[in-house]
Amino acid sequence: MAELNALTLKAALDGLAAKDFSAEELARAQVEAIEAANPALNAYVLATPEKAIEMARASDARRARGEAGRLEGASIGVKDLFATEGVRTTAASKILGDFVPPYESTVTANLWRDGAVMLGKLNLDEFAMGSSNETSAFGPVVNPWRSRGSNKPLTPGGSSGGSAAAVAADLCLAATATDTGGSIRQPAAFTGTVGVKPTYGRCSRWGVVAFASSLDQAGPIAKTVEDAAIVLTSMAGHDPKDSTSLPVETPDFASFVGKSVKGLRVGVPEDYRIDGMPEEIARLWDQGVEWLKAAGAEVKSVRLPHTKYALPAYYIIAPAEASSNLARYDGMRFGLREPGDTLSEVYENTRAAGFGDEVKRRILIGAYVLSAGYYDAYYLRAQKVRRRIADDFDAAFREVDALLTPTAPSAAFGIGERTDDPVAMYLNDVFTVTTNLAGLPGVSLPAGLSSDGLPLGLQLIGRALDEGTLFTLASALEDAAGFRTKPGRWW
């Protein structure tokens, strides 16, 4: 048998059910793998091996009593944006200091309810603001993948870079993540993993550190489409503590995996064929179309004419919401407090010392676009453009059941290569940000390798609350692509 930590979640759950190994043995294998890899990869900002072993033993005891839950004994990593009771939660920011939440986020509570075991907290861009994990106060995560014949360290993408790298390097069976503009799907594409951003409102935001509340949504990063479906089924569900959580039943998402795609209509949005798209990404996209056709789906071209305006609209709406959400970090009730001669100086010094450059940049943009005299020109206009983008999707979904696009405009890039130009960094999210604005579900899955041997992802976008169709299409693409490559172990 493969090393336990290298199993898929499904294989691990089957092995646990068959008593081939215990949850404790599985957790120990994960803990050892983390200890060996983390100094090189920096995926975990806090490993919790003792808690993992304790939770695994409790899981084994539950199984022995015949009380096994859906995720019984599965060891999971948690993005350090989810509040975990009694376990330090930082959002990868100095401003939270050694914040230890006295409460548990709903999403993680759902995982533990179903028997999962926590391995620790995963690195991310500070407050989930970034596309390369380089804005983390804990330093960047290193992608387990390297270009063929090169030792150059690459970013795993962001903001859920720790989650994606940990899954790719077998440092957890699956991980929680969050996605405000592409933060689940782009790192999944950069690391050869599967990432799902569900419909806005599918997963509770309660206990998730807020970035941009009308865009933030939690979801899983996992090794296979089926694994992602299993984890999302546990994460999702209505929560009265989040007023935007949708009061709908959660289907068994895994039941959609492996179903026939015959008769499904898939749209290819021509407006995603942007200038300068690398040839190999265009080719992979065409290949995806061929795979879906061969599996029996009907593919047609559609238009989403406002696509190019999604990213600039996002860079008004997200910073505006962030500047408002991050006003709470004032040094009074929790986190860092820096001295000053007046109350105002305490605020200003605390926030100057606690926030990193990218977070400050976004707070300033947000405060500017919301300030007197500029609100209508920027914020109100962006919200109207957002409506145009959502209307484009409504029109497309009258003709098709889902859309196929590339996930990101490039493969993983080198650490430090794109930090000089904020706008160039923002362009990473050009294909993913549209679904956040429209509240729609999106899935990224690995579909091939670049000429340098790095993973490339394809994205499927669906109707609101129709993740099921995405899982069906994603599993068909997964079968056709046969992507089984793992990063060569150098750490």
Add this chain to the structure above:
Amino acid sequence: MSIDAATVRRVAKLARLAEPEGRLEPLARELSSILHWIEQLNEVDVEGVEPMTSAVAATLPLREDVVADGGDAAKVLSNAPKSADGFFIVPKVVE
């Protein structure tokens, strides 16, 4: 639209972010280039379009106006930079 160092100083004050004088010019340049890129939104015809204020069309639910939680002063204060006798200790607000 370009923004100048004075505007950055004003917005930083609004956002309660201490920015040293030497950072104002570079920040003005950075923010101007981002805002310049954002201005392509002016090409979009938004005449008569309702602004979209939430990601899904759902009415906010109401709950009974009753106490559902509380009595956790120790938990609430557990992460305070300074506290005493069940209170947060903060800098003097009124001179």
